[in-house]
Amino acid sequence: MSEQRQPAPMPANDRETAATRDDKLELRLWLRLLTCSSLIEQNVRSALRERFDTTLPRFDLLAQLDRAPDGLTMSELSARMMVSNGNITGLTDRLVEEGLVKRTPSARDRRSSHVSLTPAGKKAFDAMTPEHEGWIDAMMAGLSRQEMQQLFQLLGKLKQSVHQNAVEPGKGDKA
Incomplete structure (x- = not known):
């Protein structure tokens, strides 16, 4: 049975503390989302390191492969994890060395690897x-x-809004 972890203390300063009541609600909401995401990520990173001596990127790569029993190409892994091919290559190399994943040349394209x-x-x-x-x-x-459930649905609406109203690079006012 695992030992109960003590809750992390609330940080004195986080992204949200920079906002004031006078700031626009959109900005305050964005900062709250960043803060919540960062706090969750920090907790998971710490717990993975303490309990399993591993990192969040390693866990994420294993999770992606667990969801794809036939494996994935390096490009598919990169897209799913939203990181560069270079990041995936280094991470995969280390996991191959440890015997946790295997990399084989793709049967369809010898330039591509299957993990x-x-x-x-x-x-x-x-x-x-x-x-x-x-x-x-x-x-x-x-x-x-x-x-x-309500938060999940609202965040789904936000995700859709972001996709539909994404800022185009090079457009908008420059300070």
């Missing part, structure tokens, strides 16, 4: 998953199921 979990990688990921889920559950415990 999949090894049995050891699957076992390691499966050991982390229940604890990771528990950490997320604990951080969301202050919300009711109904509130979580």
Whole structure:
């Protein structure tokens, strides 16, 4: 049974503390989203390091491969994780060295590599998953199921709005 982690103290300064009541609601909302995301990420990073001696990017790569039993190309991994191919290459190299993933040349395109979990990688990921889920559950415990569902729906609307109204580079006022 795992030891109960003490909640992290509230940071004295975070992105949201820069906002004032006079700032536009849109700015305050954006800063609150950044703060919540950062706090969750910091907690997960710390717990993964303490409990499993691993990093969030390693966990994320294993999670992507776990969701794709036939494996993924390096480009697919890069797109799913929203990082550069260079980042994926270095991370994959280290996981291959540790025997957690295997890389094979693509049958369709020899310039492309196909990455999949090894049995050891699957076992390691499966050991982390229940604890990771528990950490997320604990951080969301202050919300009711109904509130979580409402927040999920509202964030879905925000996601759609961002996609529809994305700022085009090079357009807009310059200071």
